[in-house]
């Protein structure tokens with residue numbers, strides 16, 4: 001990557017693109033934001049986008065597309081079977097991943113549904129570096145059990161370990177020795193480990209994992225949804241890869257995988273998803289499920305326009321200027337938070353900036369959903385919508401007790417090429433103010449609690465009148481500012 005140095009002042013991440021289409025944003029007065037949060041049951045998923053200033057909920061399906069992606073969408077071949085659009089996408093994946101076979105799906109979790117139905121046997125174990133919500137749900141639904149074999153540093157919120165997403169290879173060996181390879185359906189490795197803060201794995205780590213899998217006849221299944229960030233961070237942090245191109249690093253990774261699946265809402269900044277493999281038998285087994293659950297083999301629930309956007313988006317993922325934008329903004333935002341002593345996960349990863357709610361609101365217990373409360377407070381004081389990633393995102397145990405999450409995080413996702421640096425500076429400014437006034441943030445409790453994936457639709461209420469107190473303090477300090 002061209003490293004741009006500034007002569008006056010500190011280096012800031014410089015956008016290697018220009019904005020040619022814009023969308024008007026709305027910033028409501030704080031009183032209206034507090035009302036909107038209350039009406040949304042203190043669950044940021046239930047806010048209306050028109051009430052949101054910066055939508056940092058997720059990077060899923062909201063990354064900015066390029067002009068070339070938009071242009072390609074106009075040139076799509078609409079046919080149920082044998083579409084030229086599909087062939088272009090399949091060829092691009094073969095070129096980049098070395099996988100002869102591709103099965104399209106409507107999004108990442110659809111790929112997980114199919115892989116789990118095909119390969120997860122009842123009472124087997126699926127070792128993985130860390131779970132993702134939908135990955136775990138599909139494996140559990142099919143009677144499997146996940147075992148997270150992350151390295152010890154993975155859960156150290158402040159660290160300088162470059163690859164907190166690595167799988168602990170000794171734990172993998174021990175797990176196989178303990179249960180026997182026949183009790184393991186496959187080994188799953190996730191790129192840019194989502195739930196621990198978008199943390200990458202190294203090329204060395206996936207090579208070692210593959211070696212152990214090969215020794216025991218196990219498949220390595222790779223969740224490549226957040227591959228783009230991981231590629232950039234490997235190039236930055238893994239000495240052996242510093243002189244390799246992104247294309248070469250991609251092949252180093254994908255050559256180790258038996259099945260690669262992804263959400264194209266993230267990878268390739270498009271929509272849809274899919275499963276790639278070099279093995280014909282895997283392809284033959286999985287393809288029956290595609291026609292059953294997704295659609296015919298040449299569209300799998302995606303529109304031809306999405307497929308064209310994905311083909312171009314995958315090629316653009318090989319461009320360092322493109323994939324560095326997200327992680328560079330995240331790095332910058334993390335640094336700004338650190339300068340203001342706001343507790344934030346380090347080292348910065350991909351996907352977004354992650355606030356450590358356990359420290360931010362250390363006067364709240366995990367049963368009061370500190371990350372959920374912090375996400376609600378952030379929206380009220382700034383109009384920035386983040387996502388709770390903590391106890392609220394877990395399911396209760398069978399006896400009704402809470403499953404306390406390892407971490408209580410508020411994720412401020414950084415959709416690629418969507419926000420400007422002044423907008424991120426605004427978010428940091430407001431959140432730093434909130435940190436100074438953190439004792440005003442109170443807890444939440446459920447009013448309506450769904451049994452499955454409660455964090456999506458659950459409605460909560462404040463356990464006291466703390467939102468009103470927060471609004472009053474804001475008015476005191478910010479006057480009539482929005």
Ligand SMILES: *Cc1c(COP(=O)(O)O)cnc(C)c1O
Nearest residue numbers: 107108109132194223225263265
């Ligand atoms: C988003 C995501 C998924 C699921 O993809 P969807 O397209 O949202 O269904 C799976 N794995 C990881 C790592 C993800 O980040």
